[in-house]
Amino acid sequence: xxxxxxxxxxxxxxxxxxxxxxxxxxxxxxxxxxxxxxxxxxxxxxxxxxxxxxxxxxxxxxxxxxxxxxxxxxxxxxxxxxxxxxxxxxxxxxxxxxxxxxxxxxxxxxxxxxxxxxxxxxxxxxxxxxxxxxxxxxxxxxxxxxxxxxxxxxxxxxxxxxxxxxxxxxxxxxxxxxxxxxxxxx
Numbered sequence: 001x002x003x004x005x006x007x008x009x010x011x012x013x014x015x016x017x018x019x020x021x022x023x024x025x026x027x028x029x030x031x032x033x034x035x036x037x038x039x040x041x042x043x044x045x046x047x048x049x050x051x052x053x054x055x056x057x058x059x060x061x062x063x064x065x066x067x068x069x070x071x072x073x074x075x076x077x078x079x080x081x082x083x084x085x086x087x088x089x090x091x092x093x094x095x096x097x098x099x100x101x102x103x104x105x106x107x108x109x110x111x112x113x114x115x116x117x118x119x120x121x122x123x124x125x126x127x128x129x130x131x132x133x134x135x136x137x138x139x140x141x142x143x144x145x146x147x148x149x150x151x152x153x154x155x156x157x158x159x160x161x162x163x164x165x166x167x168x169x170x171x172x173x174x175x176x177x178x179x180x181x182x183x184x185x186x
Contacts, residue, residue, distance in 0.1 A: 084170060092174030137163070140172055 029037055062068060072078055107118045124132060139146045142161025151159045162168040 087170060088174050136172065 103121065107114055107121075140162040142148060142159070142164060145159075145162075147162070148159035151157050160168055162172055
């Protein structure tokens with residue numbers, strides 16, 4: 001085979017590879033099918049651009065202004081927000097993960113009662129978020145919540161107003177939200 005014939009054969013293989021790559025890229029869609037595919041992908045693309053790409057680009061653009069950092073650090077709420085975030089991540093998330101590891105070791109046992117107890121522990125994960133948050137709110141309500149009513153009935157004491165005080169509110173949020181994220185992020 002001459003050099004010319006080898007070059008022509010290599011060119012044909014390259015053209016065939018490009019055609020098959022194009023066929024794989026478009027999925028073999030032609031005509032109306034291709035138009036429908038674009039029509040269905042367009043809303044997702046618009047939402048992705050609007051809710052993912054634009055906020056990232058806007059954040060990078062705002063981060064280039066040094067005056068905004070000075071304004072942020074001079075805000076008296078900034079230090080409180082940083083401390084709350086560190087407590088939430090450091091204690092809330094890590095404690096939940098540690099307890100989840102302990103429970104996973106417990107539920108691996110081959111006993112009938114551990115399997116029944118596993119169902120009880122899985123139920124909050126299967127519950128939608130809104131009813132779960134509403135039940136937590138009703139449980140921790142300071143005036144007529146279930147926890148304070150139980151404390152008053154059993155011990156004759158009035159409990160704190162959990163969701164209005166800083167530390168008890170932070171503990172309630174850390175316990176509920178980090179638990180929801182840990183369970184849904186598996």
